[in-house]
Amino acid sequence: MDRVPQRAPAFPIAELPGSLPRVNIPEVDHAALASAAVKRLGSLDADHLADDAIWRDTLAFTGTLRTFYGPRRILAAWTELAEIYGPANFTLIPNTSMIARYGPMTSWIEACFEFDTRGRHASSCSGIIRIVPDGGGQWKTWNISTILEGIARFPDVDTLEPVAVKSTQNGTNGHRDIVAEATNGMKHNGMGSEMTYFDCIVVGAGMSGLCMAGRLEALDVSCLVVDRNSTIGGNWTGRYESVKLHTCKEVVDLKHVPGQMPFGRIWPLEDPYFLDGKDLARGFQNFVNKYGINVSLSTSVESASWNDEHRSWTVNVDQGGEQRSLLARHLVLAIGAGGQVPKMPEYPNRALFEGTVVHSADYKSSTPWQGKNGVVIGTGNTGKPDIQTAFNYCLTQSAVVPIEYYRYFFDPMYNETTDINRQDRIFMSQPISILHRATMASITALASADSERFDSLERAGFRVERYADLWHCIYERFGGHYLDVGASAKIVDGSIKIKGDAAPVAYTPTGLAFSDGNMRHAATQIVGEEIGDQLEDYWGVDAEGELRGAWKPIGHPGIWYTGGGMNQARYFSRFLALQIKADLEGMPFEPYTKTPGQSPVAML
Incomplete structure (x- = not known):
């Protein structure tokens, strides 16, 4: 009988349980209140939890990434796991408590804490607690995040000393010898022959792959990163010339706490807010040289087979x-979410077009197109900034996020005074359902007070999703949003014209006529259909709000997915x-793997 894969179905983020507190907390002794709530974690009881409480754990209790909703489910899982792991010494971390405010009627007290466990892995752990008043004079725990920090027997996953700077040529010529760079010698493959052995091979030397390799190096795990590009950062420098990140470079703090990549400063403060392809490649190369990351360039994985x-x-x-x-x-795939293969839309009569x-994958510069007319199909991030200087028309529809909104969200969290390690934990450990609701509340308030910006775009023919659901775009649509860094103004003043009331149906001699990945698939090409059929899908969230397949077991021993944006790659690589x-x-x-209580989405 054929094996039926038990993949987690994708679950709509907007339908995940959870709610934001509707309360305006006055100025109170938040440190004392948070300290008392942290101490109660040592003997957690249902009376300590708010009715809509959520607990998210990252390896500290569950050995994986799990989120539990409602007091009954939280208490059932917490009690069972506490007997196994023996959590103790819950202590508030000084000077971390605060009143978090998201508008006039949304607030909570938030603080960081630490504890340890004494189960199979004697571990140091941390967490974030968020408490709210219950209206009856009591304070209840609304949100708990617990995080594995380190295991007693292991080196520190967050610390790696720089090595003597290696020759840049070693890291960029694409012919670094794998055998010469092996750190664990030769081992038998079980079939009578010897092969070069590594504890782990990471496929892909982008942000995610290099973060992963650095973390493994910190833990004394022998690792080889292979990448098909001939230079470090070639996945960025090979794109169009004006390509830039649409997330800030997340600078380090003034005390040189680890910044945009693990362990230390990579991009200096004087680099631009949005890094371009050359900036990224230079930073990746600096990281490889600084920490002696073992990378083999011009190297592609043809296949992989498992010896059970x-x-x-x-x-x-x-x-x-x-x-x-x-x-x-181990084999870690850091090859993107499956959207790297260009998809050219098919329209009839292409041969007629003169x-x-x-495709945007082949677009390099606007220079050859100056003075010409053209059509850009699509209005996401790729469709606008530089391309629009050459072309006059584009199609809609997009969720538009003004750059001011982005900076409103992220600049307070990631800036020149931020403790990046702590901020990553506070931000990345929150349940996605709560992050989604908080973001949507802020975007709705900002866009409602800025209606003329969006009205003017619609008058120009651009169908706008003015209340942009970024979490839906990133985790469910794989894009479809545009961070507005200037193209919208050109649409409004007519420099860029819009055809938004129709879809292309066919080519004409002079233009177009209008009518009025998944990483598992890429993994299957490497490991074959039999193993590929056992693997979890990648990206999108499950019914608990956890990302599917990322940084956790995916259905077969020794193979893993990693990926995501800059802060996700930096933070979650430590857990993998x-x-x-x-x-x-x-x-x-x-x-x-148990589901305590009723369905994963029931609020009990």
Whole structure:
């Protein structure tokens, strides 16, 4: 009988349970109130929890990433897991408490705490607690985040000392010899031959892959990163010339606490707010050189097969035209969410069109197009900034996020005085349902007070989603939003004209006629259909609000997904590295898979 994959179905973010507190907390002794709530965690009771309480755990209790909704489910899971892990010494971290305010009637007290566990993995842990008044004079815990910090026997996953700076040529010529760079020598593949062995092979040397490799290096895990590009950062410098990040570079704090990538400063303060492709490539190369990351360029993974008896992968690669076979216990895929293959829309009569048709993947510069007329199909981030200087028309529809709104959200969290380690924990450990609601509340308030901006775009023919649901765009649509850094003004003044009332149906001699990935698939190309069929899907959220497939077991031993944006790659790589290290040490995590209480989305 064929195996039926038990993949988590995607769940609509907007339908996840949870609500924002409707209360205006006055100035109170928030440190004392938070300290009392933290101490109660040592003997948690349902009376301590708000009716809509949420607990999100990252490896500290559950050995994986889980979110629990409602007092009954939280208490059932907490009680069972506390007997196994023996959490103790819950202590408020000084000077971390505050009253968080999101408008006149949304607020809570928030504070960081620490504790330890004494189960299979004697561990140090941290957390964030959020409390609210219940209207009857009592303070209840509304939100708990618990986070594994480190395991007693392991090195610190957050600390890696720089090595002597290596020759840049070593990291960029694309012919670094894999055998010469191996740190764990040779091992038998179980079939009588020896192969170069690594504890882990990471596929992809972008932001996610390099963060992953750095974390593994910090834990003394031998690692090789392979990338098909011939230079570090080639996945960025190979795009169009004006390409830029649409998230800020998230600078380090004044005390040189780790910044945009793990362990230390990579992009200096004088770099632009939005890094371009060359900035990114330079930073990635600096990271590789500074920490001695083992990267093999011009190297593509052709296939990988699993030996169940020896619990290892045989990974076949092409390094600059030379075929090699490597052995690894773990294989981490940092190859993007599956949208890297260009998709050219198919319209009839293309042969009739006398002009040039180019996909954005092949677009490099506006220079050859100056003075010409053209059509841009699509209004996401790729469709606007530089391309619009050359073309006169574009199609709609987009969720528009003005740059001021972005900075309103992120600049207070990530700036020159931010403790990045702490801020990542506070921001990234929150339940996605709460982040979604808080973001939508802010966007709705900002856009409602700024209606003329969106009205003027609609008068110009641009159909606007003015209350942009960023979480839906990022986690469910894989895009479809535009961070407005200037193109909207050109639409309003007529510099860019809009055709938004129709869809393309066919080419004409002079233009177009109008009518009025998934990473699992890429993984399957490497590991084959049999193993690929066992793997979890990647991206989108499950019914608990956790990202599917990312940074946790995905259905087969020794293979993992990593990815996401800059802060996700930096933060969650630490947890995946700890899981890999624990497995190599013969003490793997045992993920808690039970669903205490009723359905995962019931508020009990």
